[in-house]
Amino acid sequence: xxxxxxxxxxxxxxxxxxxxxxxxxxxxxxxxxxxxxxxxxxxxxxxxxxxxxxxxxxxxxxxxxxxxxxxxxxxxxxxxxxxxxxxxxxxxxxxxxxxxxxxxxxxxxxxxxxxxxxxxxxxxxxxxxxxxxxxxxxxxxxxxxxxxxxxxxxxxxxxxxxxxxxxxxxxxxxxxxxxxxxxxxxxxxxxxxxxxxxxxxxxxxxxxxxxxxxxxxxxxxxxxxxxxxxxxxxxxxxxxxxxxxxxxxxxxxxxxxxxxxxxxxxxxxxxxxxxxxxxxxxxxxxxxxx
Numbered sequence: 001x002x003x004x005x006x007x008x009x010x011x012x013x014x015x016x017x018x019x020x021x022x023x024x025x026x027x028x029x030x031x032x033x034x035x036x037x038x039x040x041x042x043x044x045x046x047x048x049x050x051x052x053x054x055x056x057x058x059x060x061x062x063x064x065x066x067x068x069x070x071x072x073x074x075x076x077x078x079x080x081x082x083x084x085x086x087x088x089x090x091x092x093x094x095x096x097x098x099x100x101x102x103x104x105x106x107x108x109x110x111x112x113x114x115x116x117x118x119x120x121x122x123x124x125x126x127x128x129x130x131x132x133x134x135x136x137x138x139x140x141x142x143x144x145x146x147x148x149x150x151x152x153x154x155x156x157x158x159x160x161x162x163x164x165x166x167x168x169x170x171x172x173x174x175x176x177x178x179x180x181x182x183x184x185x186x187x188x189x190x191x192x193x194x195x196x197x198x199x200x201x202x203x204x205x206x207x208x209x210x211x212x213x214x215x216x217x218x219x220x221x222x223x224x225x226x227x228x229x230x231x232x233x234x235x236x237x238x239x240x241x242x243x244x245x246x247x248x249x250x251x252x253x254x255x256x257x258x259x260x261x262x263x264x265x266x267x268x269x270x271x272x273x274x275x276x277x278x279x280x281x282x283x284x285x286x287x288x289x290x
Contacts, residue, residue: 002262033104087145097123101216116153187284196275
């Protein structure tokens with residue numbers, strides 16, 4: 001059954017977080033990540049300044065590296081071990097942020113949902129909003145928290161693989177929404193990762209993740225509904241979200257959740273897998289077709 005969450009609990013403000021920062025059952029995660037071409041080092045930036053008490057979650061390090069694909073979901077045991085190490089356990093609340101506003105934080109929000117965490121929020125506006133209000137920062141490595149037990153409960157209803165995407169495209173059981181920008185989706189711009197074909201899955205819809213955001217925050221409901229409609233997406237029908245590597249696809253899932261709808265399934269391999277697999281179909285559009 002498709003998973004839903006309370007949209008009123010999805011985001012917390014810097015004010016709320018400042019009040020609750022010392023709550024014993026709250027863990028704040030910095031899930032910042034940057035495309036390699038930016039030259040930015042998320043962990044190095046964390047060391048120069050992060051929300052007091054925040055734990056750094058390394059999206060690349062805590063992943064299934066055996067797959068050969070970027071930051072694939074880790075095995076349940078590995079994720080549980082990392083949560084225990086970071087002091088996040090059963091029944092606790094997580095608040096996730098990133099250094100952009102909304103970019104990589106939804107990936108950890110979704111990953112926590114995959115493994116059964118039921119009380120996860122995103123800091124509205126992320127670290128930029130915290131800084132803009134002149135709130136304190138902490139430098140250096142994260143403070144160590146006491147290890148606690150985290151029991152992973154894998155939720156297959158929010159994860160898709162290539163075969164699920166192929167079935168959805170062939171049989172129409174779900175819409176496939178691609179969060180990449182239009183130039184990459186249509187195949188007019190090369191992929192940033194070497195060895196990948198350009199283009200998109202035949203029948204996929206283009207919903208660039210930036211169309212869901214405004215000034216580093218998720219748009220209000222009216223703006224989200226307009227973005228869905230512009231992409232030709234029916235948000236009341238099942239959705240599989242995809243992107244370049246399974247990261248910004250999570251923003252589509254978050255946007256659906258923010259409007260009270262079930263989370264989209266996320267195709268974890270995304271174009272990093274599909275675009276590298278010759279027997280999976282790809283379409284490049286003429287500029288007149290877009």
